[in-house]
Amino acid sequence: MKTILRSNFLNPVNHDKCDFLCDYCLTIDEQGKIASLEPYSEKLTGNNDRIVDLSNSVITPGFIDLHSHLPQYSAIGIGKGALLPWLSNYIIPLESKFSNEQFAHEQSVAFFNEALSFGTTTIVTYCSIHRHATSIAFETASDIGIRAFIGNSLIDLPNEAGYFSSLETIKSDIDFLVNKHHLTNSEKLQYIVTPRYAGSCTKELMSYSANFAKSNDLFIQTHLAENKSELELMKKLHPEFDNYTGIYDKTGLLTDKTLLAHCIYLDQTELAMIQNARSIVCHCPTSNRYLSSGIMPLVDYQKMGLRIGLGTDVAAGYSLSMLNEAKEAIETSKSYDISKDENGNDISAANAFYLSTKGAAENLNIADKVGTIHIGLDADLAIFDLDIKQLSANSEDILRSLIYKKFNQSAKAVLIAGKRVYGSL
Numbered sequence: 443m444k445t446i447l448r449s450n451f452l453n454p455v456n457h458d459k460c461d462f463l464c465d466y467c468l469t470i471d472e473q474g475k476i477a478s479l480e481p482y483s484e485k486l487t488g489n490n491d492r493i494v495d496l497s498n499s500v501i502t503p504g505f506i507d508l509h510s511h512l513p514q515y516s517a518i519g520i521g522k523g524a525l526l527p528w529l530s531n532y533i534i535p536l537e538s539k540f541s542n543e544q545f546a547h548e549q550s551v552a553f554f555n556e557a558l559s560f561g562t563t564t565i566v567t568y569c570s571i572h573r574h575a576t577s578i579a580f581e582t583a584s585d586i587g588i589r590a591f592i593g594n595s596l597i598d599l600p601n602e603a604g605y606f607s608s609l610e611t612i613k614s615d616i617d618f619l620v621n622k623h624h625l626t627n628s629e630k631l632q633y634i635v636t637p638r639y640a641g642s643c644t645k646e647l648m649s650y651s652a653n654f655a656k657s658n659d660l661f662i663q664t665h666l667a668e669n670k671s672e673l674e675l676m677k678k679l680h681p682e683f684d685n686y687t688g689i690y691d692k693t694g695l696l697t698d699k700t701l702l703a704h705c706i707y708l709d710q711t712e713l714a715m716i717q718n719a720r721s722i723v724c725h726c727p728t729s730n731r732y733l734s735s736g737i738m739p740l741v742d743y744q745k746m747g748l749r750i751g752l753g754t755d756v757a758a759g760y761s762l763s764m765l766n767e768a769k770e771a772i773e774t775s776k777s778y779d780i781s782k783d784e785n786g787n788d789i790s791a792a793n794a795f796y797l798s799t800k801g802a803a804e805n806l807n808i809a810d811k812v813g814t815i816h817i818g819l820d821a822d823l824a825i826f827d828l829d830i831k832q833l834s835a836n837s838e839d840i841l842r843s844l845i846y847k848k849f850n851q852s853a854k855a856v857l858i859a860g861k862r863v864y865g866s867l
């Protein structure tokens with residue numbers, strides 16, 4: 443039986459444009475794919491298909507979060523201070539607890555369910571250093587039905603907390619996780635190679651990660667230039683490199699399948715490296731303010747043509763809601779203008795929405811499956827109650843209303859490949 447959703451649809455087109463389709467019918471076939479999307483008419487409702495009236499709702503593509511940390515979920519709002527002390531005082535002790543498999547399971551369930559509740563249907567996440575906790579995250583994501591890119595944090599530089607592994611152990615952990623989980627049970631789950639950042643990795647580990655990712659055609663994720671003290675740490679730990687980005691460039695980690703979180707403090711040489719490699723910048727504005735890290739010049743980067751998406755960066759980001767992250771991207775772009783006494787860097791809602799959906803799908807090479815609402819794509823959808831009667835049919839107005847009214851609220855329902863994974867219809 444096919445399902446027909448009668449509702450209003452927001453469909454991202456590009457950085458400048460979002461289509462708004464008022465009173466349309468979307469048909470989902472038995473395989474969970476979008477079979478049709480057309481204006482409502484009486485004849486559409488005359489057969490035996492299941493018809494759901496969502497006239498007081500707005501439907502968007504499921505959101506895509508390019509950067510998050512599953513083991514940090516319970517630390518949302520806990521602790522303050524700059525990045526490096528925050529990590530050692532609050533986060534590393536918490537992540538160490540993931541050696542306990544029951545704790546790892548409980549936290550994985552809570553994390554993925556909360557992401558789903560906010561309409562996120564694809565999430566890219568770091569796990570702890572533990573292979574079993576990471577394996578549990580894969581199994582939980584599979585049970586819940588969310589799409590995910592999951593990687594164990596790769597750390598081989600010794601630290602006071604003892605939160606690291608030898609390179610030999612890391613190689614064995616990666617083999618175990620790739621063989622067990624990468625595109626095995628489901629096309630929805632991918633392993634992502636996760637050298638945490640150059641502050642916790644030896645050159646050998648970074649080179650190994652790069653080679654492994656290349657020979658297995660895997661995505662890579664790491665952090666770059668989030669905080670000024672972090673830049674100083676890089677000079678101390680890796681003095682043979684000219685700059686921070688050069689560490690990743692020279693060890694082979696800068697690829698067109700590499701996600702680089704933060705990217706706040708980069709000079710023109712470093713930006714050129716990222717552009718040449720076609721690596722992807724993950725903008726995390728909520729986190730960047732929470733840890734007083736800085737403001738990433740989003741519009742400047744977009745003008746350069748850098749590939750960009752948004753990440754919640756939980757738990758330095760305090761919400762798994764991508765509508766919240768979209769709101770923060772807009773508000774932070776205004777703060778940038780204020781700080782520079784400039785105009786014109788504030789982004790549109792369409793831009794923030796594109797970065798949270800279609801743009802992110804393109805960055806993850808999954809735009810042929812998800813990220814927009816088009817015939818033939820999987821029906822990954824987020825449905826929000828929203829009274830649009832008082833609004834004009836201008837898509838920017840509708841989008842702003844959705845973002846600013848619903849950024850801290852759960853969706854009414856969420857579908858992945860046509861299957862309801864959250865809420866009710």
Ligand SMILES: [Zn+2]
Binds near residue numbers: 703
């Ligand atoms: Zn992060």
